[in-house]
Amino acid sequence: MVEKDKKIRCPECGEIELIKDYERAELICTNCGLVIKDKIENLGPEWRVFDKEEEKKRVRVGAPVTHTVHDKGLTTMIDWKDRDIHGRNIPLMKRAQIYRLRKLQKRLVASNVTERNLIFALSELNRIASHLDLPKNVRESAAVIYRKAMELNLIKGRSIEEIAAAAIYAACRRCKVPVTLDEIAEISRIKKKDIGRNHRFLAKKLRIIFPPINPIDYIPKLASELKLSSRVQNIAINIIKQANMKGITLGKGPKSIAAAAIYIASILANERRTQREVAETAHVTEVTIRNRYKELVERLNLRIPSNIKWE
C-alpha cells in the first residue's frame, strides 16, 4: 500500500532504510518498532475499481491488521457444523473434504512450537499492557519488538516472559510513556534487574537507541495523580527545561528532578503539596526531593515566596 520508494526514514533510529506499511494499519519502523504514524489517511481500496458503481461496493474488508495477535488478525475459521452458509446440509461427499480441511487447519493454526510460544508471548504482552493501561501504539510497538527478537533468534535460551517484559519496557521508552521498571516488575513475575538486563540486551541486538528519559515526561502523570492544575504542570516543565539547559539534570535520576520540579511548581502556583505527598506519588524519598529542589532553586535563582525559607 505504501510505496517503498517513498523513502521515509525512522526519525529515531535514523539510518534505517525503509518503513514498511504493515498492511495499512500503522506506519511502523521495521527496525526498532517505533510507531511513526498512527493511522495513514486515505487508505484506498485494495482492488482496482473500474467505475463509480463498483467503487461503492468495494470499500474495505475486515478489521485492520495488528501485530498483537499471533497471526496478525488474519484468522480463518472453519465452522464445525455441517451446513453451508445458507444453512443447508452439506452433501456427504463434501463433508469428508471439509473434515480434512478442518483437521489441516487445526494443525496449521497453532501446531508448531514457535507459533504457540508466540501466542503465549503476545498474551503476556497484552496482559502487562492492560494492567498498565498502555495505549495501542505502545502495544503494537512492543509486539513488533518481540517479533523482531524472535526473528533474530534472541528468545532461544531465555524465558519468554522476561523478553516480553523487556519488550514492554522498550516500547514504553520508545513512545515516551513514563513507565518504570518497578511497575512492570510488579505486574510480571520478573525481577526489575532481569527486565533491565534483557532490555539492554534487546537494545543492543536490535540496535535501538534509547534517548535518555526526560524528566518532563513524568510531569503530566505526577500532576494528575496529585490533582494539580495545568498551570503547575507548565511551571514545572519550564523549570525542567531551564535545568536541562544548564545541564543540572545530567546524571541525576529523572524521577527525582520531576518530583522536585513539581514540588517547587506547586508552591509557586499556590497549590502547595507536602514533600511527603510528592515523594509518595513519585516513588522517591523526601530527602531526595529536598536535595534536588535545593539545587534547582539555587542554580536557577528561583524566588520562593516567604512561606518557605532557605539559606
Next chain:
DNA sequence: AAGACGAAAGTGGTTGA
C-alpha cells in the same frame, strides 16, 4: 503536631582497571 531540614550510614547500579 505536622512538616521541613540535614547529617550519617547503608544500598544497588555503573564504570574503569
Next chain:
DNA sequence: TCAACAACTTTCGTCTT
C-alpha cells in the same frame, strides 16, 4: 572480577510553623 564512586534511601534528631 573487583573496587571506587555517585545517586539515592533509611533513619533519626532538630528546628519551624
